[in-house]
């Protein structure tokens with residue numbers, strides 16, 4: 471795993487110290503000795519993680535962090551604050567400025583590497599999502615996300631898995647009004663509960679009498695439904711090794727007991743914010759993919775989807791020596807419907823046609839709007855004779871019941887012409903099969919419309 475790390479410290483010797491250690495782990499290292507330079511580097515370059523000194527003249531680390539996190543172009547870059555003082559108040563100030571993590575000087579090597587690697591992993595997930603979302607949609611992803619920033623205010627749903635009653639009571643008190651908290655003392659029950667409910671964070675205590683808390687972390691990470699839920703480990707002093715193993719397993723953060731209320735709420739807020747950001751990205755990617763293959767008017771698949779799937783269905787049929795048929799339907803005299811009832815009327819007809827079409831094909835059939843008033847249905851495991859019957863059923867269903875238009879109960883007669891073709895034994899291609907269906911459709915039109923013509927083998 472290679473990544474570009476920006477080291478920011480006003481003392482060049484400190485910069486050099488971290489640089490050497492990161493280079494030894496094959497990270498690429500950029501450096502800056504003041505806040506404005508650091509911000510400029512983040513804006514220009516592909517920075518994966520920022521290691522940021524807190525104490526700097528003029529613009530201190532909190533200020534730099536706040537600026538990076540408030541700019542949508544840099545807000546997704548993880549920031550690790552490096553502080554000389556292991557002061558809870560400093561950490562809380564940093565988390566409030568949006569920092570993702572902390573390291574205390576002198577920086578422990580193992581902690582440095584584990585933290586950096588864990589953040590790089592998280593960053594590459596976010597990058598992947600950002601890339602997918604932005605390459606398929608022209609609207610700026612930042613703008614899309616900033617619209618939903620209000621969601622930060624809603625109370626997060628959190629699960630606490632902890633068998634010590636006194637600890638549970640303390641945490642419940644700390645998070646009152648700050649989280650919608652569920653509690654379980656049984657780690658096995660906790661696992662199922664986490665899988666069944668969509669929590670925005672799971673907090674796991676390390677203090678179980680007869681259970682390895684890291685097993686629970688690894689189970690949560692391997693299950694699809696809980697793979698992305700943030701995990702915060704509540705650890706005891708002296709459990710550094712366990713924490714490091716936890717970070718390697720994919721826990722997102724940890725807190726040392728005795729737990730400080732401000733630190734707990736700040737770290738929880740950071741995790742929830744990051745999860746919501748990634749959830750939004752993921753939803754936007756899914757929506758983009760759906761939009762790319764769906765016809766907006768009818769909800770059927772679009773031509774792009776057909777083009778990418780027809781060849782696969784065709785090849786599969788040929789390889790398995792199974793029949794495959796295709797029908798092309800075209801609404802008769804659609805232009806005159808548009809002329810008489812406007813485009814809204816035309817759209818209503820297309821939607822209703824799509825509804826009737828869908829009703830008459832099977833789930834495994836691929837129904838698409840090919841363009842305009844033309845629709846295509848691909849029917850796997852269907853020979854020409856059966857396909858012709860299906861086409862006839864659709865034709866009759868369209869012709870028999872007039873289409874309602876507008877709110878005033880007006881109806882119009884609609885008919886459809888259909889061309890059917892099937893895969894030929896011997897040499898055949900998708901293009902040739904589609905050509906035959908097209909030819910059949912042409913014959914149906916020239917033969918008087920409202921009819922099915924089959925070019926079956």
Ligand SMILES: [Mg+2]
Nearest residue numbers: 480523525526
């Ligand atoms: Mg300094």
